[in-house]
Each structure stands twice: as structure tokens, then as C-alpha cells.
Amino acid sequence: MSDLTNLTIKDALKGLENKDFTSVELTEAHIKAGEAAKDLKCYITETPDQAIEMAKASDAKRAKGDAGLLEGIPLAIKDLFCTNGVQTTAASHILEGFKPQYESTVTANLFAQGSVMLGKANLDEFAMGSSNTTSYFGNVINPWKGADGKDLTPGGSSGGSASAVAARIAMGATGTDTGGSIRQPAAFCGVTGMKPTYGRCSRFGTVAFASSLDQAGTFARTVEDNAIMLRAMAGHDAKDSTSANREVPDFAAAMGGDLKGKKIGIPKEYRVDGMPAEIEKIWEQGIEWMKDAGAEIVDVSLPHTKYALPTYYIIAPAEASSNLARYDGVRYGYRADENILSDMYKKTRAEGFGDEVKRRIMIGTYVLSAGYYDAYYIKAQKVRRLILNDFLAAYEKCDVLLTPTAPSAAFAIGENEDDPIKMYLNDVFTVPASLAGVPGMSVPAGLDANGLPLGLQIIGRPWDEEMVFKVGGALEEAANFTALPHTLAKKAA
Amino acid sequence: MDKKTVEKVARLSSIEMSDAELDKMAPQLTNIIGFIEQLSEVDTDGVEPLANVVDIELKLRKDEITDGACADKVLANAPEETQGFFVVPKIVEQED
Numbered sequence: 027m028s029d030l031t032n033l034t035i036k037d038a039l040k041g042l043e044n045k046d047f048t049s050v051e052l053t054e055a056h057i058k059a060g061e062a063a064k065d066l067k068c069y070i071t072e073t074p075d076q077a078i079e080m081a082k083a084s085d086a087k088r089a090k091g092d093a094g095l096l097e098g099i100p101l102a103i104k105d106l107f108c109t110n111g112v113q114t115t116a117a118s119h120i121l122e123g124f125k126p127q128y129e130s131t132v133t134a135n136l137f138a139q140g141s142v143m144l145g146k147a148n149l150d151e152f153a154m155g156s157s158n159t160t161s162y163f164g165n166v167i168n169p170w171k172g173a174d175g176k177d178l179t180p181g182g183s184s185g186g187s188a189s190a191v192a193a194r195i196a197m198g199a200t201g202t203d204t205g206g207s208i209r210q211p212a213a214f215c216g217v218t219g220m221k222p223t224y225g226r227c228s229r230f231g232t233v234a235f236a237s238s239l240d241q242a243g244t245f246a247r248t249v250e251d252n253a254i255m256l257r258a259m260a261g262h263d264a265k266d267s268t269s270a271n272r273e274v275p276d277f278a279a280a281m282g283g284d285l286k287g288k289k290i291g292i293p294k295e296y297r298v299d300g301m302p303a304e305i306e307k308i309w310e311q312g313i314e315w316m317k318d319a320g321a322e323i324v325d326v327s328l329p330h331t332k333y334a335l336p337t338y339y340i341i342a343p344a345e346a347s348s349n350l351a352r353y354d355g356v357r358y359g360y361r362a363d364e365n366i367l368s369d370m371y372k373k374t375r376a377e378g379f380g381d382e383v384k385r386r387i388m389i390g391t392y393v394l395s396a397g398y399y400d401a402y403y404i405k406a407q408k409v410r411r412l413i414l415n416d417f418l419a420a421y422e423k424c425d426v427l428l429t430p431t432a433p434s435a436a437f438a439i440g441e442n443e444d445d446p447i448k449m450y451l452n453d454v455f456t457v458p459a460s461l462a463g464v465p466g467m468s469v470p471a472g473l474d475a476n477g478l479p480l481g482l483q484i485i486g487r488p489w490d491e492e493m494v495f496k497v498g499g500a501l502e503e504a505a506n507f508t509a510l511p512h513t514l515a516k517k518a519a
Numbered sequence: 520m521d522k523k524t525v526e527k528v529a530r531l532s533s534i535e536m537s538d539a540e541l542d543k544m545a546p547q548l549t550n551i552i553g554f555i556e557q558l559s560e561v562d563t564d565g566v567e568p569l570a571n572v573v574d575i576e577l578k579l580r581k582d583e584i585t586d587g588a589c590a591d592k593v594l595a596n597a598p599e600e601t602q603g604f605f606v607v608p609k610i611v612e613q614e615d
Contacts, residue, residue, distance in 0.1 A: 127592035225573040238571050264580075268573050336555040347532065354533075356605050358596035367610045369535075376535035384534055388525070388544070389551055391532045402555065407568030409561050414569060446547060447554050463572030488572075 030055035031194040035099055035251040038197060042088060042098045049088070049098030052197075053081035053142050056100045060144065060195040063513065066167045068190040070105045071113045072145035080142040087140060095258040097140030102196035104187050105146035106153055107133050107242075108231040112143075116233040117151045117161040120353045120360045120378030130231025131263045132200060132242045139258040144196055148186030151380045152350065153207055153235045156452040158185030159439060160382045168215055168436050169193040169511035173476040178436040181211030181452075184245065188215040191245045192511050198246040198255050202232060204239045205338050206432075206456025209468040212245060213431035213481025216470045216511065218498070219245045220252040223488050224463030225270035227256075228263030236345035237268075239338075239460050249469060249498040253277035256491070272489065280492035281499040285321035288497065291424030292323060295331035296455060298433065304474045305430045312428055312471055312482045315504035316497075324424045328416040333409050334458040335450060340393050340406035341461070346383075347390025353378060385446060410461050417462040421487045426497050429455050431468040431481035459485045467498050470507040479509070520549045 030052050033041065041047055057074045077100060084098040108114045108126035115121045133143070150160040157179040158166045166185040168178040169192050180189040184201030188211035191199050201208040203221035212219025220243045227242035234240060244255040257278070262271040292313060297306075313323055355361035355374035362373035379387070393402035420427065433454055442449045459466040465488075468481040482501060486494035509515075520528075525545045529536045536544070590603050599606040 124596050127589075127595050225575065267577055268571065268575060270573060270575060330561070333558060333561055336557045339551060340555050340558070351533075355598060356607055357593075359598070361598035365608050367608045368533075370608050371533045372535035375533055379534070384532075385544070385547060385551070387532050387534065388528045388548060389555075392520075392524075392528050392548070392552070393555075395528070395531060402558075404568050405558050405561075405563060406555075407570060408563035408566040409558055411566055411569035412561070412563070414572060445550070447550060450554075461572075 031059045033197070034248050035096070035197050035246055035254055036248070038099060039097070043093070049081040049084040049142060050078060052098060053077050053100045053144070056144055056195055056197070063193050063195050066169060066189050066193055067148055067164050068102065068166055068186040068193065068195060069145040070115055070117060070148050070163045070186070073112060073143055076112070077142050077144050080137070084140050084142060094139035095254065096136060098142065099140070099197050100142040100144050101136065102145060102147040102187055102190040102199035103133055103143050104149055104184050104200050104202060106149060106202050106233045107200060108233070109133055109143065109146065112146065114146065114233070115163070116153070117149045117163055118379065118383065119162045120374070122162070122360060124358050126231070128231060131228035131265060132232065132259045135259045135261060136200070141258070147184070147190055147199055150183035150185070151383050152233065152346070153183040153202055153204055154346070154382050154386055155182040156206070156210060156449055157439070157442065158182040159443065160380055162380060165439055167439070169513040170216065170436060170478055171512040172438060176438050179214065179439050181214035181432070181436065183207040185211050187245045188212055188217055188219065191215070191217045191247060193513060198244060198251055200242060200259070201245055202240055202242050203460065204236050204342060205460045206453040208243045208245065209456045209466055209481070209483055210432045210452060212468040213470070213479065214436040216479030216507065216509065217245055217247055218249050218252050218467065218469050218502070219243065220256060220467040221465060222256060222260060222491050223465045225268050226260045226491070228261070228266040228269040230263055230265035234349040236342040237349060238345060239342060249467070249495060249502045250278050250281060252467070253281065253495045275492055277491055277495050280496050285316065285319040285497065285500050288321045289324050289424040290316045290321045290497070291326035291420050291427045293326050293328045293331065293420065293427055293429060295328050296429045298454060301433060305433060305480065308471050308480045308482065309430050312501060315501060316428060319500040319504065326420040326423055326427070328420060328458065330409065330412045330416050331458055334413055334461055335454060337406045337409045337413065337461060338457045339389070339450060340402050341410065343386040343390035344394050344403050345390070347387045347394065350383070350387055382446070413458055414462045417464055425487070425493050427485040429483045429485065431455060431483040435474045435476065435478035435480055455483060464488050465491045465494050467494050469498050469501050469505065471501065471505045472507065473509055479507070520545055520552060
């Protein structure tokens with residue numbers, strides 16, 4: 027870990043501005059760190075040559091006095107964002123070798139603001155998973171290790187993004203969050219991750235999983251770095267009809283100061299049965315920190331919380347089964363060798379998709395099929411409205427909600443694999459906010475008895491990311507999380 | 520979900536599945552369906568289904584050509600193409 031790879035984005039921008047170092051030096055330091063951490067498998071595709079070219083161009087741009095919001099900052103890009111001419115796989119065999127001929131709006135915005143792409147970060151296949159084990163290209167490894175030195179999952183689906191930021195091989199990373207895919211891996215890897223309000227970032231050029239839930243967001247090591255990044259990637263896009271035509275605020279400017287007059291809601295339904303004592307403890311600690319910062323604590327109720335996961339596991343697979351119908355071996359991606367067209371489709375999809383993706387396509391197909399559509403899909407959409415109404419009612423009493431991010435710390439690779447529902451339960455605290463489309467952020471809050479990071483989640487009102495950043499900043503300051511992942515602590519010693 | 524239903528769903532999903540895979544998939548899907556069936560206990564009378572959380576009125580745009588003339592880009596990732604077309608296995612039966 028060099029000094030350059032340990033900087034925050036904010037400090038790196040200052041250093042670049044002061045000519046303490048160049049973007050090429052900053053980028054080279056991160057490429058080198060990435061080479062030394064290859065065993066974490068954070069990337070599916072590394073793009074070091076392109077990164078150096080982008081860094082050179084960025085240095086030239088800055089020299090002309092034309093610096094963007096993220097000028098010269100090297101980032102990891104989740105391999106769900108289409109990048110012009112660079113393989114984009116969604117961690118699926120079916121898209122292996124796919125080179126988009128266009129740029130996703132999120133990456134186009136980031137590049138226009140000067141960011142440098144280090145590579146395409148590993149993830150669960152089509153972002154379907156909570157442990158990164160469904161990636162066709164091998165699972166990402168968390169830089170934090172278990173007590174026995176065992177390899178742990180970084181969480182998912184944006185596991186490569188979270189792991190890369192934690193391991194200091196990228197200053198920040200993009201992620202996408204459909205049911206917790208930013209917040210849960212952020213918690214598992216001890217970094218901060220932000221899912222903004224649905225519609226804040228364009229979905230154009232992001233490989234679709236569940237279109238009414240998918241939302242791009244950020245990973246970085248501080249709350250403010252997330253705020254800086256989000257500002258650079260958000261905004262209205264005519265190419266996505268659900269992207270909001272709203273001005274993008276300077277999120278970082280909303281941070282600072284105490285929380286006097288702010289009301290923090292504690293939803294009682296998040297005290298789930300069998301919640302580990304350590305999760306309960308860190309949550310209580312978070313509540314105390316909020317009080318110390320001057321906030322008022324308010325008990326609130328989200329009565330339909332327990333129905334969020336079953337609702338999600340109807341809506342998300344239904345949308346996925348429709349979105350993934352496009353992978354037919356004709357226009358792009360993998361094609362199986364068959365002489366009859368219908369057999370070619372079936373075999374292409376059988377060989378191209380992994381087990382979890384097949385399961386979800388089939389669940390989605392089933393709940394949308396004749397005779398079941400009303401009983402499952404329409405029913406789920408109705409419950410989804412009740413879940414949204416719960417949040418809106420709670421926000422009449424409070425400004426944000428404070429909850430744990432995940433029901434456990436990072437678990438061993440291979441654990442929870444025997445039973446899909448056990449894996450789904452990882453997202454019990456993150457899925458409700460996804461269904462309601464509201465912004466949520468995970469901030470590292472402390473370590474458990476095994477020395478593994480635990481995160482707390484702040485959930486805000488629709489379009490009020492500023493409040494989430496403000497409260498998140500206060501939480502971060504109180505928690506003062508400075509612990510290093512084991513892979514780095516070893517090197518520093 | 521019995522094996523026959525799973526077989527039908529696999530067919531509707533255009534995914535080839537062996538007998539062994541169907542046997543493995545059936546109990547997994549049955550479990551998941553059992554899990555999502557919890558929703559039947561929620562009273563949703565008079566509740567309007569929520570398709571999308573964003574209250575955005577879909578805007579009409581002018582009907583004009585904004586891109587095109589990029590057949591090479593459209594075909595760039597095709598597993599097989601020729602003379603500006605995607606190529607698929609033959610679908611018209613040959614007469615003897």
C-alpha cells in the first residue's frame with residue numbers, strides 16, 4: 027500500500043490540483059497495487075493500457091485548466107456497465123467476449139468528468155447473488171479474512187467493486203443495486219456504498235436485471251468521496267425514460283455540522299428474530315452516536331417489512347425473465363452449435379447461463395405465466411405499494427431511518443450455498459428500500475468479535491440523498507472506522 | 520412444483536434441461552414458490568398495483584431519425600453474420 031493508494035478521492039483531487047503528483051502516477055500506483063492483489067479476483071477485465079492513456083489525457087486536460095469533478099481519479103467499473111470497445115460480460119458466459127459499440131451513460135458521465143477506468147469489476151452473474159459466487163469468472167475474495175484465515179465472500183452482487191476499494195486497488199468504484207447489491211458488499215468489505223433514489227442515475231447501457239429496481243451507485247472509502255462520485259455520474263438522460271429530470275445537487279456540500287433538529291427513525295420491524303447480538307449491539311451504538319450528534323431518535327413502524335423479500339422474489343425474477351429473453355445466441359454473445367433454430371436457443375441458454383440465473387428466469391417465467399399472473403405478479407405489485415406507503419408514512423415522523431445493513435458479517439465462501447432462500451435472507455434489510463426506490467447508504471461502523479467489519483444503513487426520503495450524506499457523514503465521524511483489511515494490515519506490519 | 524411443471528417452465532424459458540437437472544430444480548423452485556406464497560396473507564383489497572416508483576410522465580419526443588447507418592456496429596458482436604445480416608440455423612425445411 028503506497029501513500030497514493032491510501033488517499034481519499036477528495037485528497038487526491040487536492041494533490042492533483044497542487045501538482046504533488048499526476049494522474050499517471052496515481053493511476054500507475056493503483057495498477058501496481060492491483061497486480062499485487064490479483065488473488066482477490068476483483069476484476070474480470072483489467073484495462074491498464076487504456077487507464078494510462080486516460081490518465082495522460084486527464085493530466086493534459088487539467089494542465090489546460092479544464093478539470094472535471096473527478097479529474098484524474100482511477101476507478102473500477104462494475105462489469106455490468108457497457109464500455110465502448112471493452113469486453114462487458116455481466117459475469118456471464120453468455121456475454122463472454124461481448125464488446126459494446128457504445129458507452130453507458132453512467133460511465134460516459136464519469137469519463138467526461140475526468141475519471142480513469144482501471145478495469146471491469148467482477149460481480150455475481152447478471153448481478154444475481156449476495157456472495158459473488160455466481161460469477162462465471164470465479165468468485166471475488168474479500169480482503170478481510172476469517173478468524174481462521176479462511177477466505178470470505180465480499181458480498182454481492184457488486185463484490186469486485188467493494189473488494190477493490192477496500193483493498194486500495196481503486197479509489198472508488200461504480201456499483202448497481204437491485205436489492206442490496208451495493209450496500210451489503212460495502213458492509214462486508216468495510217467501505218461506504220451509496221444507492222441513490224431510483225431514477226437518479228440513468229440505466230442506459232447498464233445490463234438490465236430488474237428494470238424497475240436497478241439503480242447505479244457508488245463505492246468509496248469515505249462518505250464524502252461517495253458524494254463527489256455520485257454528483258459526477260448522476261443526472262437526467264433522454265435515453266432512459268425513468269431517469270429523473272431533476273437537478274443534481276452538490277451532495278458533498280450538504281455534509282457537515284451537527285444533527286440538531288434532525289429526526290432519526292428506528293423501524294421496529296428490523297429487529298428480526300435470530301438477529302446476532304453483535305448486529306443488535308452495533309445498531310444500538312449507532313443510535314447512541316446519532317443522539318450524541320444532536321439528533322432525536324423516533325420509533326417508527328414499517329409494518330410490511332416481512333413481506334419485502336417475497337415481494338422482491340416475484341418482481342425481480344419476473345422482470346429478469348423478460349430482460350434476459352434477449353440472450354438467444356443471434357445478435358451477440360455465446361451461441362451453442364445446433365442445426366435447428368429452436369434447439370440453438372435452448373442450448374445456448376442452457377450452456378450460457380449459470381444455475382442461479384436459470385432459477386430466477388424460471389421463477390419469473392412461472393409467476394408471469396397464464397393463470398398465475400394475478401396471483402403472484404399483480405399481488406406482489408400491490409404489496410410493493412404497501413411497502414412504499416410504509417416508508418412515506420415513516421418519513422412524516424423522521425428524516426432518515428437507521429438500520430443494520432446486513433444480518434451478519436462476511437461469511438465464508440461456499441456458506442449458504444445449499445439453500446437459495448438462506449442466501450436471499452442476506453438482503454432482508456436492504457430489499458425494502460429497493461422496492462420503495464428510496465436512497466440508502468451503508469457506512470462501516472465497527473468490527474465484530476472476529477475483527478470483521480459491520481455496516482449501518484441510512485435510508486432517506488426519495489430525492490433527499492443530501493440528508494443521507496449529512497447523517498452518513500456524522501455517523502462516519504462518530505464511528506471513526508480506521509481498521510485495515512487483513513491483506514493490507516499484514517503488508518503494513 | 521412437480522417435475523412436469525418444471526419441464527414446462529423450462530420450455531417456456533427456452534432453457535434445455537436434462538432429466539437430472541429437472542430433478543434437482545423441482546424442489547428448489549418449490550421452496551422458492553412456497554416462500555413467496557406468504558404474500559397471500561396480506562390484505563391488498565383496493566390497493567393499486569405499483570409498477571414503478573418513479574412518478575414520471577412519459578414524454579413524447581419528435582418522431583425523427585437520430586441515428587442509423589451503423590450496420591457494422593450492430594453486427595460487430597454477432598456470432599455469425601454475412602452481407603449485413605445476422606445468420607441463424609436454417610428454419611425453412613428443404614424439399615427433397
